[in-house]
Amino acid sequence: MDQLLPPEIDVAARSFPKALAACGDLNALMRLKGAYVGREGSHAARMMDLLKAAPKEHKRELGAQINAYKQQWEEALKGRQTDLESAKKAQDALAAGWDPTLPPPVPAAGALHPLNRLMDRLVDVFRPLGFHVEEGPEVETEAHNFDGLNIPDDHPAKASSDTFYLAAHPELLLRTHTSPVQVRTLLRVAPTLAERGGIRFLAPGRVYRKDEIDPTHSPMFHQVEGMLVGHGIGMQHLKGTLEYALRTLFGPHTEIRLRPSYFPFVEPGCEVDVSCPLCGATGCRVCKGSGWVEILGAGLIHPNVLTYAGIDPTVWSGWAFGMGVERMSMMLSQTPDLRLFFENDQRFLKAMGGLD
Amino acid sequence: MWIERKALAQEIPAAAGLEIRELCEVLASLGFPVDGVAAREGSEALDVDITANRGDAMSHRGIAREVAARLGQPLTPLPPSAPEGAPLLEVRLEAAACPVYATAVLELGPGETPESAQAFLRALEATPKKLPAVDASNELLHRYGHPTHAFDADAIRGAVSVRWARPGETITTLDGVTRSLATADLVIADEAGPIALAGVMGGDATKVSATTRRVLLESAWFDARTVRATARRHSLHTDASHRFGRGADPAMARIARDLLVLRLQTWCQARLLGAWTAGAEPQRGTAVVLEAGLLTRIAGESLDLPQAAEALQRLGCSVVATAGSLSVLPPTWRHDLNIPEDLAEEVLRLRGYEHIPSALPPLEGPPEHLAPAYLQRQALARRLAHLGFHQTVTYGFISPEADSTFAGPANPPEGRTLANPLGYEYSVLRGSLLPSLVVSAGQNARQGARQIRLFELAPTYLSGPSGPREQATLAVVWGGVLGGEDPFSPARSVQEADLAGLARDLGIQDGPAIHRLAEGLFGFEVSLAALPLPQDRIIPAFRPFSRFPAVERDLSLLVPLGLGHETLRQAMASALPADALQDLRCVDVFRHRSLPEGRQAWLMRLRFQADRTLVGAEVDGWMAAALAAAEALGASLRA
Numbered sequence A: 001m002d003q004l005l006p007p008e009i010d011v012a013a014r015s016f017p018k019a020l021a022a023c024g025d026l027n028a029l030m031r032l033k034g035a036y037v038g039r040e041g042s043h044a045a046r047m048m049d050l051l052k053a054a055p056k057e058h059k060r061e062l063g064a065q066i067n068a069y070k071q072q073w074e075e076a077l078k079g080r081q082t083d084l085e086s087a088k089k090a091q092d093a094l095a096a097g098w099d100p101t102l103p104p105p106v107p108a109a110g111a112l113h114p115l116n117r118l119m120d121r122l123v124d125v126f127r128p129l130g131f132h133v134e135e136g137p138e139v140e141t142e143a144h145n146f147d148g149l150n151i152p153d154d155h156p157a158k159a160s161s162d163t164f165y166l167a168a169h170p171e172l173l174l175r176t177h178t179s180p181v182q183v184r185t186l187l188r189v190a191p192t193l194a195e196r197g198g199i200r201f202l203a204p205g206r207v208y209r210k211d212e213i214d215p216t217h218s219p220m221f222h223q224v225e226g227m228l229v230g231h232g233i234g235m236q237h238l239k240g241t242l243e244y245a246l247r248t249l250f251g252p253h254t255e256i257r258l259r260p261s262y263f264p265f266v267e268p269g270c271e272v273d274v275s276c277p278l279c280g281a282t283g284c285r286v287c288k289g290s291g292w293v294e295i296l297g298a299g300l301i302h303p304n305v306l307t308y309a310g311i312d313p314t315v316w317s318g319w320a321f322g323m324g325v326e327r328m329s330m331m332l333s334q335t336p337d338l339r340l341f342f343e344n345d346q347r348f349l350k351a352m353g354g355l356d
Numbered sequence B: 001m002w003i004e005r006k007a008l009a010q011e012i013p014a015a016a017g018l019e020i021r022e023l024c025e026v027l028a029s030l031g032f033p034v035d036g037v038a039a040r041e042g043s044e045a046l047d048v049d050i051t052a053n054r055g056d057a058m059s060h061r062g063i064a065r066e067v068a069a070r071l072g073q074p075l076t077p078l079p080p081s082a083p084e085g086a087p088l089l090e091v092r093l094e095a096a097a098c099p100v101y102a103t104a105v106l107e108l109g110p111g112e113t114p115e116s117a118q119a120f121l122r123a124l125e126a127t128p129k130k131l132p133a134v135d136a137s138n139e140l141l142h143r144y145g146h147p148t149h150a151f152d153a154d155a156i157r158g159a160v161s162v163r164w165a166r167p168g169e170t171i172t173t174l175d176g177v178t179r180s181l182a183t184a185d186l187v188i189a190d191e192a193g194p195i196a197l198a199g200v201m202g203g204d205a206t207k208v209s210a211t212t213r214r215v216l217l218e219s220a221w222f223d224a225r226t227v228r229a230t231a232r233r234h235s236l237h238t239d240a241s242h243r244f245g246r247g248a249d250p251a252m253a254r255i256a257r258d259l260l261v262l263r264l265q266t267w268c269q270a271r272l273l274g275a276w277t278a279g280a281e282p283q284r285g286t287a288v289v290l291e292a293g294l295l296t297r298i299a300g301e302s303l304d305l306p307q308a309a310e311a312l313q314r315l316g317c318s319v320v321a322t323a324g325s326l327s328v329l330p331p332t333w334r335h336d337l338n339i340p341e342d343l344a345e346e347v348l349r350l351r352g353y354e355h356i357p358s359a360l361p362p363l364e365g366p367p368e369h370l371a372p373a374y375l376q377r378q379a380l381a382r383r384l385a386h387l388g389f390h391q392t393v394t395y396g397f398i399s400p401e402a403d404s405t406f407a408g409p410a411n412p413p414e415g416r417t418l419a420n421p422l423g424y425e426y427s428v429l430r431g432s433l434l435p436s437l438v439v440s441a442g443q444n445a446r447q448g449a450r451q452i453r454l455f456e457l458a459p460t461y462l463s464g465p466s467g468p469r470e471q472a473t474l475a476v477v478w479g480g481v482l483g484g485e486d487p488f489s490p491a492r493s494v495q496e497a498d499l500a501g502l503a504r505d506l507g508i509q510d511g512p513a514i515h516r517l518a519e520g521l522f523g524f525e526v527s528l529a530a531l532p533l534p535q536d537r538i539i540p541a542f543r544p545f546s547r548f549p550a551v552e553r554d555l556s557l558l559v560p561l562g563l564g565h566e567t568l569r570q571a572m573a574s575a576l577p578a579d580a581l582q583d584l585r586c587v588d589v590f591r592h593r594s595l596p597e598g599r600q601a602w603l604m605r606l607r608f609q610a611d612r613t614l615v616g617a618e619v620d621g622w623m624a625a626a627l628a629a630a631e632a633l634g635a636s637l638r639a
Helices: A007-022 A026-037 A045-052 A058-095 A114-129 A180-196 A236-248 A304-306 A326-333 A348-350 B005-011 B013-017 B021-030 B060-071 B114-123 B133-146 B223-234 B241-243 B253-268 B292-299 B305-314 B340-351 B371-387 B400-406 B433-446 B496-505 B565-575 B618-629
Strands: A139-143 A172-174 A200-207 A219-231 A256-261 A267-274 A291-301 A317-324 B002-004 B035-038 B042-050 B091-093 B100-107 B149-152 B160-164 B170-172 B178-180 B186-190 B193-199 B214-221 B273-280 B288-291 B318-322 B325-329 B451-462 B469-482 B515-518 B521-527 B551-560 B581-590 B598-610
Touching: A007 A026, A007 A045, A007 A058, A026 A045, A026 A058, A026 B178, A045 A058, A045 B091, A058 B400, A114 A200, A114 A219, A114 A236, A114 A326, A114 B496, A114 B598, A180 A200, A180 A219, A180 A304, A180 B002, A219 A236, A219 A326, A219 B002, A236 A267, A236 A291, A236 A317, A236 B292, A256 A291, A256 B340, A256 B551, A267 A317, A267 B340, A291 A304, A317 A326, A348 B451, B002 B005, B002 B060, B002 B114, B002 B451, B005 B013, B005 B042, B005 B060, B005 B133, B013 B371, B021 B035, B021 B042, B035 B114, B060 B305, B091 B273, B100 B253, B114 B133, B133 B149, B133 B241, B133 B253, B149 B193, B186 B223, B193 B223, B193 B515, B214 B253, B223 B241, B253 B273, B288 B433, B292 B305, B292 B340, B305 B325, B305 B340, B371 B451, B371 B469, B400 B433, B433 B451, B433 B469, B451 B521, B469 B496, B496 B521, B551 B618, B565 B581, B565 B618, B598 B618
Parallel strands: B091 B160
Antiparallel strands: A139 A172, A200 A219, A219 A317, A256 A267, A267 A291, A291 A317, B002 B042, B035 B042, B100 B214, B100 B273, B149 B214, B160 B186, B170 B178, B186 B193, B288 B325, B318 B325, B451 B469, B469 B521, B515 B521, B551 B598, B581 B598
């Protein structure tokens, strides 16, 4: 039998499995396919030529033998082709697909200024109690900034060493606190106070004092003023409101403490401490070990302030508070230098201000 | 103010038993927070914060009175007054600002200021002069709060008077400064002229020195306002002016004189030649009536009136109780108790603010809305922050040069200039926010920021006849490189068009002027009045939209350079049915020298949609009409 096919076919048949395994890609496989079963010049083609030339009596046997080889090779080639095709498909998918470990395009993130964000937060805290926002100009009159607030006309704060005045308008100044908004608002609502049922508002804003710029001083800073006028308002209402607000701000376990103090526009007056939000009142650097942090000044509105605005202090009463926004922000964030708030480095703004 | 603990305990013995921490807590609860405690002279000195209304508390005795009232414990009694004699020298009180002037003349002996008194002064950061008359006066001030003065009696010529300074008079004060006096300055004068600025500082010519043999003591009471004015006028703020300026105790005039005499007798064997008083203490004020109702309202609960009366008495008030109210005469040292509210505060203060109950104030009327202008700023700030911009806060005043860059001629800086700025660079209320943002942008650029996105919402100032008018303003600056920070976003520079797009996003109708502020940095500024207010209507009216397929066609046009997009767009749109044209805009620009001279290529995209399926022929007709309209403006179809 064997002598029917030349020895080189036999060699080719024996080396086929190795050659097939060596095909790493479809191109190589196609070349191998051409060499074994191709239409021309392949081993199969040569065998078909031999078959044509073979004597009649051998044709049947030789044909069977050739078919066996061809079938064997074609099946093996087909199987290998399928394998290589699916491998290539997988490769292509990998190349075309998305690598989730690559940095994705992230939408730009900006930030509110930390002082604005804190003021907004305070407004949010007081809104449910029915407070709205009142605003006033930064360029104010002496009357609104001082006189209407029961500040005596020889008070040192009025001196040009403490307060900025306008050159062309000596009666105008840059407000030294947000309290003139009290005066403006009370003057405006006085005629309709009864119909309104009193008034309650916050006045956040920028204020100016003649301080040199250093790590703890700035000629411009921010305050938030709060005021409420109603019937029969006493210290308990101040305490209750601030307790609610500061607990909303710092957490439900926050305690507040009132200490007597003095501001010309309130009587009685007080400083308000809050149990240290950083250490939970156990004592830390921020509260200097005391467990308490001074957060704002407050009191019941001085009758002279109501009278100035045309409101009868025997009928109406109320409370007011004022807090320094930078002071609070610096203390709670432990920002070491006040000037950072006005330098506006984007990294500082992003880290400190952020977005809700 | 420094309070030395042992000296305090000498005035209120019960305080000796308090731990330092307890003492600090008591003081804080009374309204005198302790800022610090320092070890001094073998004792502790407390740095006590005293509010401006409490001149009476600016001494050890004053603080002791408060502690005594809180603890319900007695003060150490003052020594009994010594009898007075006939004046040795005429003292004339010529101004109502000095109603009482207690004085004495002593011949000094050889003794010195005792070490205990020197240590006390050192503990308070005061320097003992080792002159008994000077040190005793100083010690007395810190211990009892009443300023006194000792003159060299032999340097005084003739009678002494307390009077207003005369025009042209001068005095050389103890600090060696010669001061021109105003006629509103109260002075002590002898027959040759002023020898002291009343309640502020003594004169150099009559000062006590090591060679002084005889002293004339002054223990008077001066009107607080007068002393404040003189101290301010001469920028001369002294221990004496602080105390007289906040209101001293007129009843202390004689007592302090007696205490001073006693010290000089003990310290340096001084011999009293005579003590007398000119004038008399001013009449005490009228009683203040505290109604029970007011006290209840302020306290937040009904307080026992007899207990309130007792608290006020502990503070030195004379109290007459009637049905439902207390008639209260404050002590001579309390000038701050003038209205019923002041008294209510005292009752609460002595009882402890920790006892105040807590309640939310009842709502008496409907809450008010937030103002549209406020909501507008909130919305803008949030929109910009979400778009990647950082909100800045910068000072409202800038240098005139920086201001002139953007403030127009209609807004002269003169009306916005400060009389007393911190410096030239902070002297003008800004007419524009952009100069400040340029500074902040530069700061960020120097810090290596790849992209700068800043905005500020603040007032700008417009000069006007009655003062600067404030305009709420928004300014935005944007610069640097967009993208390029991940494999998906190609990098490109920020351009004017980016700011124009941002302005449109914010609802700015007429595109604002985009300024090129620096290389690659652009900005714009708008008055908030030009921006839309937040919508009143949360639920807008329904506007129908087509569910039929849209048809999009592009038209590549060669347009003359200089033809505006808006002009072209409007011309083309007017040739098209308004109900079918959804959108029409240039989506690509091509400029190249291969194009005909003076031309650029615009790819115009038209989008049609209607309440029916559009047919090709119909759209072809519209495209032809649009092209014709464009051609009328000199455009042509690009081959």
